[in-house]
Amino acid sequence: MEKxxxxxxxxxVCxxxxxxxxxxxxxxxxxARVLIVGQAPGTKVHNTGIPWNDPSGDRLRHWLDIDRHTFYDETRIAIAPMGFCYPGRDPRGGDLPPRPECAPLWHARLLAVLPRVELTLLVGSYAQAYYLGRQRKRTMSETVRxxxxxxxxxxxxxxxxxxxTAWLKRNPxxxxxxxxxLRKRVHDLL
Structure with a gap:
């Protein structure tokens, strides 16, 4: 694992x-019993080196109903984004998609050394597309539903x-x- x-x-690589x-x-x-697969670090995460160390992480921890200490206990929760580095800013707004090299290069090797993972949280459409493949629905909303x-x-x-935020309001x-x-499954595993 350390290697x-x-x-x-x-x-x-990129x-x-x-x-x-x-x-x-x-x-x-x-x-680790839970694996969180997100998109890619933003600038705040890039600067600190701490995943989900931003308002998105605050919301994710709220969804999971766990505190920062538990969230960052890597013996319980592993965190591996689809792209491990900040990909840059999209001129149309937001960040660029995760770099395509990362997941094929590293994810299978990482999963091989995470034998106790029983729950993988697929955060966002990039993680869902990669891990669910044909099992994914037509849209991210349909997949989450x-x-x-x-x-x-x-x-x-x-x-x-x-x-x-608007999506969350439209989908009570x-x-x-x-x-x-989600909370019950995560709490049962942790």
Whole structure:
């Protein structure tokens, strides 16, 4: 595990494409029971090296109903984004998609050293596309709405960004139906 984490953190495969340079962000330990697969670090996470260390992380922790200490206990929760480094800013707004090199290069190797993971949280459409493949529904909303189909191994979630606040208001079932299941599953494993 330590050797692999060192390799990931030293990765420079797409360094020429990264506006802030490489700074792979990953947290894991072989005892982790929950894996969170997100998109890619934003600038605040890039600067601190701490995943989900921003308002999106605050919302995600609220969804999980766990505190920062528990969230960052890598012996219980592993965190591996689809792209380990900040990909840059999209001229149309928001960040660029995760770099396509990361997941194929590192995820299978990382999963191989996480034998105790019983629940994978697929946060956002990039993680859902990669991990669910053909099982994914036509849209991210439909995929998240069908969360029960993916239990007990995974739960798809929207990205907890402020950009999705309107989505959360339009989809009250998320808080009423999905969050209780998510919280129970996470608490049972932790």
């Amino acid at each position: 692999l984490l060192h390799e990931i953190r030293a990765c420079e 360094a020429a494409e990264l506006p802030l340079g490489p700074r792979p962000v990953v947290r894991a330990a072989s005892g 069908a969360f029960a189909e993916y239990l007990p191994a995974c739960i798809p979630l929207p990205h907890p960004s402020w950009r999705n 079932w998320f808080e009423a139906e999905l969050l209780p299941v």
